[in-house]
Amino acid sequence: NAGVTQTPKFQVLKTGQSMTLQCAQDMNHEYMSWYRQDPGMGLRLIHYSVGAGITDQGEVPNGYNVSRSTTEDFPLRLLSAAPSQTSVYFCASSYRRSTDTQYFGPGTRLTVL
């Protein structure tokens, strides 16, 4: 049981490049979410999904896109990277609701130059 996995662990992008952060979970959880963590700011919700085919925006969605074609996978796409998107990104999953215990992945450290 791997839990929540994220790839890559580290990434450096140039301004304007696009990329996809991968997230997968093997716990058959319905709820999945993406957060970014910046110093002094806490975890901020980017996008979330309550099941396959259903996604919605969180607190800071601009510049990011998501889709959920399967229960297991929830990729996060950066459309045109900006230095303000330099952050640590965490994917999390929970059984059914955002308020169930959330299980976090190990994170992706992204730097945008």
Place this chain on the structure above:
Amino acid sequence: QKEVEQDPGPLSVPEGAIVSLNCTYSNSAFQYFMWYRQYSRKGPELLMYTYSSGNKEDGRFTAQVDKSSKYISLFIRDSQPSDSATYLCASHQGTSYDKVIFGPGTSLSVIP
């Protein structure tokens, strides 16, 4: 004003000390309170989950909520070097898809 606030530290204590970590929140509708522990370069993991006011104990850890003053505390007894981590508090109102609000975290070092 942030909805959940914490002193970022860093807090440094000797091994065996009692540690007190604190949060304040502004939304009086919050009913559920959580503490997450995050080791360096890792994702957060849930440590304690409490409802409303009162105390909850789990081994060396005690979570305390005072809703009248909107104050959340985590006490660690007999602290160990393995407790060195960042501790995040979080809250929500309790509806099914409520937004969980995280504090920025307090960094703790327990010195052997």
